[in-house]
Amino acid sequence: METDGSDDDTGPIRRISDDVPSPPRARRDPSAPRAPRSAAPRADGQPPRRAAGTPPRRPRPPGQTPPPANRRRAEQDTDTSARKGPRDPKAAEVAAEPRKPRRAVNPAGHGHGHGHSHGPAAPASRRVKLLLIWLLVPIALLTVAGMIVLYPWGKPAVVSAVSQGTPVHGKITTATSGPCLEQGQVQVGTQTDPGQKPCLAVEVSMTDGPANGQAVRLTVPIEPSTPRFTVDDKVVLSYNGGNLHDPSSFQLLDFQRGLPLTLLAALFAIAVIVLGRWRGLAALVALGLSFVVIALFVLPAILSGENPLLVAIAGAGVIMFIALYLTHGLSARTSSAVLGTMVSLALIGVLSALFSAASSLTGLDDSTSTLIQSLGHGIDTRGLLLAGVVIGSLGVLDDVTITQTSAVWELRRANPSLGWKELYSAGLRIGRDHVGSAVNTLVMAYAGAALPVLLYSSISGVGLGAILGSEDIAQELVRTLAGSVGIVAAVPVTTVLAALIASREPAEPAVEATV
Secondary structure, three states, X not given: OEEEEEEOOOEEEEEEOOOOOOOOXXXXXXXXXXXXXXXXXXXXXXXXXXXXXXXOOOOOOOOOXXXXXXXXXXXXXXXXXXXXXXXXXXXXXHHHOOOOOOOOOOOOOOOOOOOOOOOXXXXXXXXXXXXXXXXHHHHHHHHHHHHHHHOOOOOOOOOOOOOOOEEEEEEEEEEEEEOOOOOOOOOOOOOOOOOOOOEEEEEEEEOOOOOOOOEEEEEEEOOOOOOOOOOOOEEEEEEOOOOOOOHHHEEXXXXXXXXXXXXXXXXXXXXXXXXXXXXXXXXHHHHHHHHHHHHHHHHHHHHOOOXXXXXXXXXXXXXXXXXXHHHHOOOXXXXXXXXXXXXXXXXXXXXXXXHHHHOOOOOOXXXXXXHHHHHOOOOOHHHHHHHHHHHHHXXXXXXXXXXXXXXXXXHHHHXXXXXXXXXXXXXXXXXXXXXXXXXXXXXXXXXXXXXXXXXXXXXXXXXXXXXXXOHHHHHHXXXXXXXXXXXXXXXXXXXXXXXXXXXXXXXXXXXXXXX
């Protein structure tokens, strides 16, 4: 039975077990002179020559174990030098120097080496873990405690004081333009009052609800503020619970948008999963849980009369923990982003509270007035304004803090010898490029949401100062500027936290990214 082995110095070795007989060796001719087994090196440093009359090496019988690689190379060098004669003395001296033994590989992995492992990332050191636990656990406990205290336990659900009716779906079958006639009125003649606004008479066939399959004829005034309905439009009506055969029991409200919104949401989910794969799927799950927190905690707590700013801070904390850790994993890198986000959110909340009070902002606008009318009682409108600032800034802050921590960790991976000061300086240079686009994103988001207000203010003709000082515009300015200050502050805060933590963590191996 033959087995192969290997050694760093000798190369492959064939081992022959005892149960296989060795091949017979060839007998030496007694009359042939015996070759010297070894020869001392000559005084001039040249290798020993083969003795005169020494026969060439005998061929090895089949199956005989070959000599090791180093012995074979020595014999070949000896034969070559014997055939070619004396070589250059300097070359001989170099050849006669003993070779340095190879350094043994430590199987346990100890000692210094220059190779890069491609295994999993090194875990956080014990000191880093303890530091993050002492910093993050109290914040997480306070967030959960805030949710427990602020949640409206046992309180009845708040309903609107103004009846909104029951939504009913239908389809427009006919639509004609004409004078605005009340139910039962008939137009006499073909002449119409030039000053009278026209109306649209539509017939709607119900597709669900208590009047499913029934047709109702409604009159809708044609005004710049009302939608334009045509035949085959799928619409939503409001049923007030009255007589099903009375057209006054129904009111035409809006279009049906369920199908296109569902298709757009599906396209968005597919794009995220295709590009992000498992991380994209995790991001979608985190997004869904964020909406759950808003719908099941933030909205009920504010409607029940709790302080909107405190509710927003607690809700934003929970959303931050869920979104960051679920999307990016439980690691020191993500924990650095969480700390930077919390500090920046606190700064945004403080600045918003100070400058909204200094600017005497009330938080009253059209949508807030409608909310108060529906509630039937007052609400902290300024706190509602501040809550919107905190929640609106959270998404941009997550982007900035994660980008900064990822940049610091990649710098640490590329050059493990960098200290925290070098990591902070390099990461801050990256953050300067990012902060400009992030602030522009926040400003454009608020400007887009307030575009009708901006257009209305621009045509009012009262001057730029009065426009900027109006309630609606001042609210958007506080939202934008306070959020932008928090984003700018998030860059150095998150970078220094990430640099301090990353410099105390074992360097992660550099791996090639795959698409």
